[in-house]
Amino acid sequence: METRSARVRAYAKINLSLKVLGKRADGFHELRTVFQTISLADTLDIAFAPGRGLSIELDDPMRLDDNLVTRAARLFAERFKVRGSLRMKLAKRIPSGAGMGGGSSDAAAVLLALPALTGRRAELHEIMELGGSLGSDVAFFAAGGAALGIGRGEELYPLPEPKPLPVLVLAPAIHVSTPEAYRALGRGALTYSAEPHKLNTFQSFVWTPGFDSGSENDFEAAVFRLHPELERWLRKLERSGARVARLSGSGAALFGVFPNQAKLQGALPRFRSESLTVFSTRMLTRRQYRARWSASLREHAFEGTWPPQSRHLK
Ligand code: C5P
16 A cells, blocks of 8 residues: 655644642642643654554654654554554754653654554544653643643643734753753742642633733742743843743743734844744644644545544545
């Protein structure tokens, strides 16, 4: 049978707000977060030829041993009894160690594309379950748009979509390891430690139209203590007209949401620095996210289905 191939994008996320409630018995932290997809993306070329046995190859500039992309492909193939050869090529744009979900999104892209290419029917909950076993943020990318993440961040509920505003992303040449960032959170930084009512700020944020006031990120105090220059960039984003300026996830990337493209463009020159990579992006609503996926899998999946449903079902 012929080889089926596609070029798909794995989009980044920001956390419009992020509260860490406390450490659970399984060692993970209980979260309340608002995820939002943005237009910054990696590119994944993926080709599948049915055959005997299973071979998975990844051309990956980062050469990470336990690359989430390969693990996602293996997991999918085992779960859906796929046999054949799978060749993938990853072009990275999303900075890693930045709190933008780059590795997680790459893995989710594999889980979203493979049903269409291999002719398997996979329900949303199955993709989310496989994703959740690979990493806390993977499941979110099986949904896209604006979502409330609870638990480890893998339990997701859709939120009303804010207007898709321009987002300026600042990626400093600093990598923050996620487990280290969690360890750096003192008890005082956790939302439940001082008083349960602190969660009210998160609730009022989620109930604010457009999520444009009251956002917080519990990692900021700890991460800014380790890297004070991040706080300086954040304040500069605020002074430059960003409506919301925050650390994304556990960092080290920062983002600023601007009221319009002209304001973002006006702010850009202030962030020319050798120590920063700057990305001019915008929010991607769930509808836009899914439409882009549909377009890139047009040959292999029925339009308007989510997750993309294969035309090659046997
Ligand atoms: O799930 P993921 O691989 O992204 O998590 C990386 C590490 O971050 C975990 O091993 C854990 O130390 C920490 N983590 C956590 N609570 C979460 C998510 C991640 O403590 N909700």
